[in-house]
Amino acid sequence: MxxxxxxxxxxxxxxxxGYGGRCIYAKLKLTSAEQRAKVLEENALKxxxxxxxxIILETRDKLLREQQQQENExxxxxxxxxKSERRLQQKEENLERKxxxxxxxxxQLGERxxxxxxxxxxxxxxxxxxxxxxxxxxxxxxxxxxNILIEEMKNEAxxxxxxxxxxxxxxxxxQADKKARDIIITSIQRLATEVSGEITTTSVTLPxxxxxxxxxxxxGRNIRTLETLTGVDIIIxxxxxxxxxxxFDPVRKEIARVALERLxxxxxxxxxxxxxxxxxxxxxxxxxIVDEGEKVVFDLGIHNIGTEMIRxxxxxxxxxxxGQNVLLHSKEVAILAGMxxxxxxxxxxxxMRGGLxxxxxxxxxxxSEANHAEIGAELAKRLGEDPKVVNCxxxxxxxxxxxxxxxxxxxxxxAISAARPGARRESLDNYIKRLESLENIAKSFEGVDNAYAIxxxxxxxxxxxxxxxxxxxxxxxxxxxxxxxxxELRYPGKIKVTIIRETRVVEYAK
Numbered sequence: 001m002x003x004x005x006x007x008x009x010x011x012x013x014x015x016x017x018g019y020g021g022r023c024i025y026a027k028l029k030l031t032s033a034e035q036r037a038k039v040l041e042e043n044a045l046k047x048x049x050x051x052x053x054x055i056i057l058e059t060r061d062k063l064l065r066e067q068q069q070q071e072n073e074x075x076x077x078x079x080x081x082x083k084s085e086r087r088l089q090q091k092e093e094n095l096e097r098k099x100x101x102x103x104x105x106x107x108q109l110g111e112r113x114x115x116x117x118x119x120x121x122x123x124x125x126x127x128x129x130x131x132x133x134x135x136x137x138x139x140x141x142x143x144x145x146x147n148i149l150i151e152e153m154k155n156e157a158x159x160x161x162x163x164x165x166x167x168x169x170x171x172x173x174x175q176a177d178k179k180a181r182d183i184i185i186t187s188i189q190r191l192a193t194e195v196s197g198e199i200t201t202t203s204v205t206l207p208x209x210x211x212x213x214x215x216x217x218x219x220g221r222n223i224r225t226l227e228t229l230t231g232v233d234i235i236i237x238x239x240x241x242x243x244x245x246x247x248f249d250p251v252r253k254e255i256a257r258v259a260l261e262r263l264x265x266x267x268x269x270x271x272x273x274x275x276x277x278x279x280x281x282x283x284x285x286x287x288x289i290v291d292e293g294e295k296v297v298f299d300l301g302i303h304n305i306g307t308e309m310i311r312x313x314x315x316x317x318x319x320x321x322x323g324q325n326v327l328l329h330s331k332e333v334a335i336l337a338g339m340x341x342x343x344x345x346x347x348x349x350x351x352m353r354g355g356l357x358x359x360x361x362x363x364x365x366x367x368s369e370a371n372h373a374e375i376g377a378e379l380a381k382r383l384g385e386d387p388k389v390v391n392c393x394x395x396x397x398x399x400x401x402x403x404x405x406x407x408x409x410x411x412x413x414x415a416i417s418a419a420r421p422g423a424r425r426e427s428l429d430n431y432i433k434r435l436e437s438l439e440n441i442a443k444s445f446e447g448v449d450n451a452y453a454i455x456x457x458x459x460x461x462x463x464x465x466x467x468x469x470x471x472x473x474x475x476x477x478x479x480x481x482x483x484x485x486x487x488e489l490r491y492p493g494k495i496k497v498t499i500i501r502e503t504r505v506v507e508y509a510k
Contacts, residue, residue: 027268038344099327204260214269215243225271226263229278230256250318255285289314296331302353306383313356315363321401329417330359336413341406354392355413357385362391373399434491441484442497445477459496466503474499492499 061459156384206212216223216236223234232247234256243260247253259281263364266277290307293314297305303313316327337355338348361376368375379393381387387403392410402408435453440461442451447469451462462481478499485495 004007017157017303030482040249157435158473162475166475203239204243204245204257204264206243206264209241210389211264212236212243217269217271220487221271222269222274226260226278227276229275230259232256234260237440250320251285251289251315254318255281258285287319292317296327296356300334300352300356301347302334302356309357309360309379309383311362312360312365312379315365316359319362321362324418326359330356331415333358333410333413336416337409338404340409340413344405344409346405346409348388350388350404351392351409351413353386354389354406354410357389358393358396358410358414371397371399373397432487437489441488444483445480447473447477457491459498461498461500464501466501469501471501474501 001186008489010396016287050080170318214222214294215226215234223236226232227234230247231252232245233245234244237244243251245256245260247256249504255278259278263274266273282338289311291314293305293310293312296313299334313327313330316330317325321329327488334352334355337351340346341348341351356490357376357380359372360379364372364375364379366375366379368376368378373394373396377390377400380390380393388406391400391403392407395402395407396414397413402411412418413438435457438453438457438460439451442448442460449463449465451460453460460476464477469477482495482497485497486490
């Protein structure tokens with residue numbers, strides 16, 4: 001127990017000694033730390049003072065530099081402002097100088113204007129004086145002299161203008177005529193259709209006059225049957241050994257002609273036989289119509305033509321106009337239109353189709369009172385033809401305005417086919433009337449002494465008075481006559497108007 005207490009006491013003493021030592025050590029260590037902290041504090045204060053001084057110095061240097069820079073900039077601005085002030089001052093001086101110059105020029109102009117005005121007044125007075133003097137010398141007023149001068153200038157201007165216009169017209173006409181002549185001549189030379197001729201006949205030759213009684217029949221029953229079945233008028237008169245057939249429909253006329261020829265040849269003429277022959281001939285003519293229509297379409301190489309249009313074309317085989325077969329004429333027009341269209345760059349197929357169908361209205365089976373161009377256009381439109389083809393048909397006699405170049409080409413080809421020599425014939429009365437109309441138109445112009453229609457009316461030669469008509473007047477007369485002929489007359493082809501102005505001096509040596 002004592003030992004334990006001794007140990008305890010020793011332990012306590014040891015603990016007390018250790019604690020005291022630690023306290024002393026700690027106190028000594030704290031003192032040392034305080035001293036270090038004080039040293040550090042002093043060092044920090046020294047460093048802070050040095051740093052502050054350094055910052056102050058840097059700030060002062062920076063402020064000095066900025067102040068120097070601002071002073072430099074201010075000095076530069078002052079210099080620039082001084083330059084601007086000098087420039088403004090120079091501009092003001094220049095403006096003042098220019099203003100002075102302008103004022104001087106204005107004064108000079110005013111003085112010149114005043115001088116000019118005085119001169120104008122003086123010139124006007126002199127002009128009035130001269131005008132009065134001229135009027136006194138010429139015994140003519142100013143207005144009269146002015147009118148004479150104006151009239152002379154007008155005549156001179158008209159003369160120069162007419163000369164210039166004539167020159168341009170001649171040059172253009174030469175070029176256009178040459179080109180058109182080449183195209184038309186080439187087309188006509190290439191044309192290889194048959195010569196047009198009259199196919200339909202209106203009379204039937206009989207072997208004897210006794211046949212007339214058999215054609216009439218008992219109480220006229222035979223002739224009535226034939227007229228009823230064919231729709232024609234059969235005229236039996238005093239013409240020896242001939243019977244005349246009259247009908248506006250060429251197909252019915254042809255049926256009646258063929259049927260009557262067969263009845264005369266057969267010798268059996270009675271109503272039942274007449275009906276049999278007429279029916280048979282009608283079928284044959286119907287086949288001929290279709291065959292002729294298909295033939296012309298095949299020859300031209302035109303496709304997509306309907307049956308009704310084929311029949312209308314075939315009926316033209318029996319139709320004539322001024323002695324010209326209409327189907328052959330239509331074929332010619334188609335060929336010519338195709339050739340011309342190829343030469344001028346138009347559509348040849350469209351031109352050929354329009355040329356072939358241009359007279360289709362003459363073969364249409366209709367009771368309409370419209371002209372053949374309108375009937376044909378309506379038929380072509382109803383059968384689905386191209387609008388341009390319809391226009392070719394409608395406008396070939398100027399019943400409508402052409403809407404395409406092919407329509408104009410069809411007009412040209414139609415005129416060529418109808419106007420070429422031998423294509424058509426004209427009655428003597430119409431021929432003489434046309435020649436007289438040409439001469440009367442020419443004689444109605446002042447200065448014309450005489451006029452002669454020559455070359456079957458294709459040229460008009462006019463003699464003018466050389467004393468009253470000058471060269472320019474002759475040109476005016478020729479132009480006026482040509483315009484009146486175009487406006488008042490209808491004629492195939494073209495008519496050449498020739499003015500002859502000459503002076504003849506005759507003396508006799510005795």
